[in-house]
Amino acid sequence: MPLLKVEKLTHFFGGLRSVDDFNLELSENELVGLIGPNGAGKSTVFNLVCGLYRPTQGSITFEGHDLIGRFPHQITSLGIGRTFQNIRLWNELSVIDNLRIAHFSQIDYKLLDSLFFTSRLVKDEQKVSQEAIDLLEKFNLIPYINELPRNLPYGIQRRVEICRALVMNPKIILLDEPAAGMNQGEIDELIKLVRWVKDEFKVTIWIIEHQMRVIMNICERIQVLDFGSTIAEGTPEEIRNNPQVIKAYLGEEVT
Amino acid sequence: MKRFGMPTLIGISFLICIVPSWLGWFSNYIQFIIALIGINIILTVSLNLINGYMGEFSVGHAAFMGVGAYSSSLLTVYLLTDSSFFGKAILPEELAILIFPITLIIGGITAALFSLLIAIPSFKTRGDYLAIVTLAVNFIFKSAIENIDAIGGPRGFMGMGKVMKAMDNLVSFPWLIFWTFVVVVFSIYIIRNFVNSTMGKSIVAIRDDEIASELMTVNTRWLKIVAFMLSCGLAGMAGGLHAHTVTFINPSSYFILQSTYILVMVYLGGMGSLSGSVISAIVFTILLELLKPLDVFRWVVTPLLLIILMLFRPTGIMGNRELLDVFPTLKKYFSSLQERLSNAIIKS
Amino acid sequence: MTIDFFIQNFINAMQWGSFLALIAVGYTLVYGVLLLINFAHGDIFMVGAYTGYFIGTFLLNNFEIKLPFDLPGWVVIPLTIILTMIITALVGVAIERIAYRPLRNRGAHRLYLVITALMFGLLLEYGNLALLGASDRQFPTLFNKIIYNFGGITVTNIKIYVILLSFLIMGILWYIVQKTRWGMAMRAISYDRLAVPLMGISVDQIILITFVLGSSMAALAGIMYGTAFPILRFNMGMLVGWQAFIAAVVGGIGSIRGAMVGGYILGFTQIFVAAFLPSTYRDLIAFVVLLLILAIKPTGLFGVPRRTKV
Numbered sequence: 001m002p003l004l005k006v007e008k009l010t011h012f013f014g015g016l017r018s019v020d021d022f023n024l025e026l027s028e029n030e031l032v033g034l035i036g037p038n039g040a041g042k043s044t045v046f047n048l049v050c051g052l053y054r055p056t057q058g059s060i061t062f063e064g065h066d067l068i069g070r071f072p073h074q075i076t077s078l079g080i081g082r083t084f085q086n087i088r089l090w091n092e093l094s095v096i097d098n099l100r101i102a103h104f105s106q107i108d109y110k111l112l113d114s115l116f117f118t119s120r121l122v123k124d125e126q127k128v129s130q131e132a133i134d135l136l137e138k139f140n141l142i143p144y145i146n147e148l149p150r151n152l153p154y155g156i157q158r159r160v161e162i163c164r165a166l167v168m169n170p171k172i173i174l175l176d177e178p179a180a181g182m183n184q185g186e187i188d189e190l191i192k193l194v195r196w197v198k199d200e201f202k203v204t205i206w207i208i209e210h211q212m213r214v215i216m217n218i219c220e221r222i223q224v225l226d227f228g229s230t231i232a233e234g235t236p237e238e239i240r241n242n243p244q245v246i247k248a249y250l251g252e253e254v255t
Numbered sequence: 256m257k258r259f260g261m262p263t264l265i266g267i268s269f270l271i272c273i274v275p276s277w278l279g280w281f282s283n284y285i286q287f288i289i290a291l292i293g294i295n296i297i298l299t300v301s302l303n304l305i306n307g308y309m310g311e312f313s314v315g316h317a318a319f320m321g322v323g324a325y326s327s328s329l330l331t332v333y334l335l336t337d338s339s340f341f342g343k344a345i346l347p348e349e350l351a352i353l354i355f356p357i358t359l360i361i362g363g364i365t366a367a368l369f370s371l372l373i374a375i376p377s378f379k380t381r382g383d384y385l386a387i388v389t390l391a392v393n394f395i396f397k398s399a400i401e402n403i404d405a406i407g408g409p410r411g412f413m414g415m416g417k418v419m420k421a422m423d424n425l426v427s428f429p430w431l432i433f434w435t436f437v438v439v440v441f442s443i444y445i446i447r448n449f450v451n452s453t454m455g456k457s458i459v460a461i462r463d464d465e466i467a468s469e470l471m472t473v474n475t476r477w478l479k480i481v482a483f484m485l486s487c488g489l490a491g492m493a494g495g496l497h498a499h500t501v502t503f504i505n506p507s508s509y510f511i512l513q514s515t516y517i518l519v520m521v522y523l524g525g526m527g528s529l530s531g532s533v534i535s536a537i538v539f540t541i542l543l544e545l546l547k548p549l550d551v552f553r554w555v556v557t558p559l560l561l562i563i564l565m566l567f568r569p570t571g572i573m574g575n576r577e578l579l580d581v582f583p584t585l586k587k588y589f590s591s592l593q594e595r596l597s598n599a600i601i602k603s
Numbered sequence: 604m605t606i607d608f609f610i611q612n613f614i615n616a617m618q619w620g621s622f623l624a625l626i627a628v629g630y631t632l633v634y635g636v637l638l639l640i641n642f643a644h645g646d647i648f649m650v651g652a653y654t655g656y657f658i659g660t661f662l663l664n665n666f667e668i669k670l671p672f673d674l675p676g677w678v679v680i681p682l683t684i685i686l687t688m689i690i691t692a693l694v695g696v697a698i699e700r701i702a703y704r705p706l707r708n709r710g711a712h713r714l715y716l717v718i719t720a721l722m723f724g725l726l727l728e729y730g731n732l733a734l735l736g737a738s739d740r741q742f743p744t745l746f747n748k749i750i751y752n753f754g755g756i757t758v759t760n761i762k763i764y765v766i767l768l769s770f771l772i773m774g775i776l777w778y779i780v781q782k783t784r785w786g787m788a789m790r791a792i793s794y795d796r797l798a799v800p801l802m803g804i805s806v807d808q809i810i811l812i813t814f815v816l817g818s819s820m821a822a823l824a825g826i827m828y829g830t831a832f833p834i835l836r837f838n839m840g841m842l843v844g845w846q847a848f849i850a851a852v853v854g855g856i857g858s859i860r861g862a863m864v865g866g867y868i869l870g871f872t873q874i875f876v877a878a879f880l881p882s883t884y885r886d887l888i889a890f891v892v893l894l895l896i897l898a899i900k901p902t903g904l905f906g907v908p909r910r911t912k913v
Contacts, residue, residue, distance in 0.1 A: 082470050092463045097593075102471040104473040106472075125596060129597055129600055167471075395890045398890070402881075402883050552733045555729045558725040562702060569711065
């Protein structure tokens, strides 16, 4: 059984068809890319899978669970992590708090516990803090633990965001243009980071990216979207040489 | 025993407010003002949960205060006093000391339940809708009560004075200030615990970026409703206290001007600052009393004050910092659970 | 339940709905260009009514300060209307300049704008109470009331004037918004604020025009209201203005058509409910209607939901 199965996914925004008959199967521990020109509908696919919109047509199943109609928080707590094109960390809260809050679905205590400071609260908060710090340690983020994200360098913020996406013990992580706004050195670091995350946490990574260096380097297979439709699928080699893809989009020199 | 900060603070406040009242050093007027300060602290701290921490805009807090005021008063007057509204008392007035706090709790629960009716449709949509709906709630409350003649309608309701007297007859003690004090401590206690926990801190995440919160497993719908009910429930308890402080209430007492007062105190203190709310409640209550000779112009000063605040210092007295951020050396007496946890874990 | 009963209430509802529609349009215009609910607008209506009261009383020589001559009715009426509209527009624009614009330019959080708007409304209201006292004022009789009787139906000339004039004004407004460059600019701003100055149109100027339009219409509504219901009270802004606000929300805030239709819908609901239930329920009904519409269709009848990019 595939981890994530998306079938015939189609979505209209009013009269505009932004996703047209999108199909995908993700298995354990894969690294899959989604590319395409701006406005091709890539982020919309992510948003549909996460439950932010209800698709006009199609089905989405994760580990056998039907995702359509569920709230986003239910979907992500099933085991889907997510980062965003423009980093969406909570800038009013410290790095460790950013991680704590992502534990929300794993909290065992109830409202009354949190109001009256019961021992169940203390024990659970202990667990949350411990797990958060363990995770931050793996990512070498302990020095920044009490910092506000907006005071951190961009590369560190991205690392925190990816770290946060791992809090809900996901089987799949959706990375939405993680290399956006990065220079070459930071991109090298990012490639290393993504590979490490996949190996260390045994997750499947589904990545949207414009930086061809990232996509071609790390993806095992790639899907290409244009105007909502899938125009090509295959290994990096196949995509690189696909005339339709080149025609639609591949304007960069690929190394 | 480093964390003796809170109990000490409570003890000192008790000494300042209750003991002199008990010994008769404080006149009735001063006791009245102290009670009002306490009530305003509860109102400000509770509204801050919604307007400050959660970043929403609720303009109807007075209506929930009113729900609690009327619920609590109707119960005490009906049960404990001979009144023109309900006839003879049901219970002996000696039970007032026991019944009164129970009615406060019932007033709070009633207010919380009404807020649930409001919260469910309001939080389904984003944007200004909470503002519109809570504004409407002010009018609905006033209009509804005015149409219920059995409890006085627009002419108002009274009899709570007899309840307070009954308590004093049994044991001579500043009961009003005492119960106000208890509810103030209770409110600050539960709110502080809530916002320091992961569950409560998530409402700040909602304010910062609601969609990201939703995608990070936070059940935003549930959390917003729960926080709103908590906030309005406390306002209901404050209302019950208020009604028994002023002993005569009418629907206009819990209308837009009152909602405005609470708004001023929240933004004056600083959104999301607990200590700011307490400080501004104290300052504003005293200011309003000092301005009494201005009469009706007082009601001009309040909106004017908030306008000036918005134009020149919208973050209020404390911004979104706490008093502890201003005086960090005090932190070791008042640290929160999460701070202690992270420090302990990192050390190991 | 006779035909007369319905026609009578129909006419009353048309009149009441006209007031609500005229004021509601002001809310919607400002929301369209600023994405701000100008909570002070209801009290602008009050300012219009009271300004009309002072000017009308003065021009009719019923004031403490008297003119050396008497003005004929056909001079007093347009003069009152024009002067009231100008002064009320100035008040509306002043609020925009003093408070809304500095906050906008500072990039202040929308919340602060909303709070400021709400507070200005209260400031006007309690300022009125403080400066003019609590007693009601009698609006001057600018028109002689003529009562017509058809069978069981009573119609005054004032009611007819109100309804006709309202349609005329709304027609003019519709023309301005749909056919003139200013109107197009106003609509453009409501779709895309940033693009408009890039097209060479001053956003500030359009906002100015919007406030002038909205406030003038509120002033007109104020004068007509004073003529139809001559007792002025300091909190009439809240009493009438808020109901107009509900009408705007019901119709879909941001839609001018919605504001007009919403005004009449609410007006009809209130008049016909008041015909069967005690009149004290009128306010309650208005707000319950609001909550119902918001629960079913939060964006109002004609409103368009705003999509934000995720």
